[in-house]
């Protein structure tokens with residue numbers, strides 16, 4: 249949806265810079281999840297270094313005239329009734345709202361007094377970007393019941409990412425994990441760990457990055473207090489398994505952006521600010537699922553006994569079968585399974601992510617705009633055009649040939665691409681539009 253500033257979409261710029269991988273591991277199990285059949289224009293994992301993603305997004309911001317400052321750490325904040333004062337780079341500034349997207353150790357979260365409950369770390373792992381003298385497969389995983397686990401992954405540019413955990417570093421007291429995590433992870437420790445786990449260090453050399461990892465799972469007690477909001481790792485941390493953290497953080501931002509814009513412009517109903525459709529109500533459950541999913545992967549990856557090995561064989565076998573289980577796992581890991589359930593009685597499409605359906609001229613995703621709703625008019629006579637406004641675009645189209653969409657004639661899509669309302673007729677539609685777009689609206693829309 250997002251334009252990059254040079255006429256292309258950010259998604260297309262990222263695609264050009266990354267490499268597409270149609271199948272990927274779950275919990276580093278040997279059998280891979282297949283993304284090829286998922287209902288998305290992007291049925292693959294995009295392997296791209298995070299600094300590239302950050303660069304592309306920074307360029308898109310600058311193209312919109314949004315300044316990006318480095319070296320200006322936030323060191324204080326104050327809230328008044330109608331503003332936030334924030335001290336950044338030693339200078340106090342004032343703003344209507346503040347979004348703390350400042351990572352796991354968020355200064356904003358602390359200064360705003362938001363708790364960060366969850367589980368303490370109980371293992372210490374390692375991660376490194378290196379070169380190897382010996383060739384390896386695209387992905388390779390090594391388990392040694394007595395010594396631990398190590399995985400290798402080829403990144404763009406022939407860098408190899410290696411990550412793992414030694415068996416002796418599992419089940420540690422949290423204080424020990426924290427103390428050792430503060431110490432640098434050395435190249436000597438890396439080679440020693442690889443020899444212990446794999447029987448060889450594969451001729452590892454030229455480390456570009458060496459770090460320790462751990463597995464605390466936490467999420468912010470509140471995503472909002474007054475005019476201060478949290479997004480990304482500031483709101484949730486977990487074992488970096490399954491490649492989900494950045495994706496979930498970006499989805500936080502996409503969920504928040506249009507709601508906050510509506511609030512700033514005075515057109516957000518209360519339910520969009522603090523109610524059932526608010527940022528916190530919709531995104532905190534997603535963080536709960538994220539933390540639970542990575543905990544499950546942690547247990548699968550790091551249980552070094554015969555039971556752990558049997559569990560890995562069992563799960564890998566389910567994935568190899570490629571049926572509904574494997575598909576559900578791929579949907580969850582990719583984020584495509586995220587849905588924001590509607591009220592009782594709502595049409596089953598309500599709250600689901602709209603697929604990239606073909607419309608008359610363009611596809612749904614290319615019609616979406618960050619500041620307005622999209623009303624899909626599937627009536628034979630195109631009778632919904634009168635419901636368009638500066639906040640609602642209307643597009644007519646043939647009824648999609650999909651089972652779940654067969655009976656709908658009116659579908660209201662939110663700016664972030666989720667179904668706000670779906671119904672077999674226009675009955676209740678004007679009321680539903682008002683419930684999403686009028687600030688003084690109180691009733692919950694019917695689902696049709």
Ligand SMILES: Cc1cc2nc3c(=O)[nH]c(=O)nc-3n(C[C@H](O)[C@H](O)[C@H](O)COP(=O)(O)OP(=O)(O)OC[C@H]3O[C@@H](n4cnc5c(N)ncnc54)[C@H](O)[C@@H]3O)c2cc1C
Nearest residue numbers: 321322349350351355375480481488491492493494495497
């Ligand atoms: C080894 C590893 C592998 C991973 N692999 C994947 C993957 O494959 N896919 C995936 O989706 N996720 C992955 N993740 C997770 C992903 O990196 C994070 O979820 C993501 O970086 C979170 O983004 P963020 O912007 O919320 O926080 P961060 O990336 O931590 O960014 C926070 C920013 O805030 C700045 N900041 C911090 N404090 C202050 C302050 N006081 N004032 C001003 N600025 C401040 C920081 O400098 C930083 O620029 C991985 C993580 C690790 C550790």
